[in-house]
Amino acid sequence: MKSDETIDFHIRWAWLKIAKMYNQEAVKHGLTQSTGFVLLSIDPVKGTPSTQLGPMMGMEPTSLSRTLKSMEERSWIKRKSDATDGRVTTVHLTEEGKRLREISKSTVIGFNKKVLAEVDKASFENFIHVIEVIEKHTSKN
Numbered sequence: 848m849k850s851d852e853t854i855d856f857h858i859r860w861a862w863l864k865i866a867k868m869y870n871q872e873a874v875k876h877g878l879t880q881s882t883g884f885v886l887l888s889i890d891p892v893k894g895t896p897s898t899q900l901g902p903m904m905g906m907e908p909t910s911l912s913r914t915l916k917s918m919e920e921r922s923w924i925k926r927k928s929d930a931t932d933g934r935v936t937t938v939h940l941t942e943e944g945k946r947l948r949e950i951s952k953s954t955v956i957g958f959n960k961k962v963l964a965e966v967d968k969a970s971f972e973n974f975i976h977v978i979e980v981i982e983k984h985t986s987k988n
Contacts (some may be wrong), residue, residue, distance in 0.1 A: 854981065863988075872954050876947060881906075882923070883951035885914055886944060889924065894939035897926065923947060 850856045854906035869880040878886075878987060888903050895903075901911045902970045915938065918924045923944035963971065 854977075858981075868958070873951070876950050878947060878951070879919075879929065881914055882918055883947075883954070885911075886916065886923070886940065886951050887955065888902065888947040889938055889940055889948070890943075891940055891945055891948060894927065894937040897936045897938050918944070 851929060866880050869883065873879050873883050885900065888900055897911075897915065900906070900915075901908050904911070906914070915924065915926075919926065921943075922941050925939050925941055926936050927939060929937065966974075
């Protein structure tokens with residue numbers, strides 16, 4: 848089997864292209880694809896417990912910690928300890944973080960609209976089905 852006949856080749860190829868596109872857009876606003884993803888993962892109203900961010904995003908704790916520290920230093924987020932349980936820290940967006948989140952959101956929505964405009968509903972449903980099968984088989988490990 849040739850590499851371009853494998854599922855992972857196409858996923859890796861597409862993801863690298865998507866990540867490059869997002870990074871090129873993000874850098875215009877002082878972001879990275881990773882920080883944009885974190886901004887999108889934080890609830891803009893209630894905040895999000897820091898312990899939920901890693902699993903939601905599939906990021907390792909050390910990598911997420913570095914990213915959050917950098918975002919806090921740039922005043923895009925603030926961390927608040929829970930008043931009733933000091934062990935819980937919630938990550939909240941600052942006004943600047945909310946502004947950058949909207950830019951990230953707009954970029955993701957724009958990309959999705961462009962792709963979905965060229966793909967019929969059945970093709971998209973088949974794509975989702977294949978991704979779900981991949982998730983099922985990779986979750987076994």
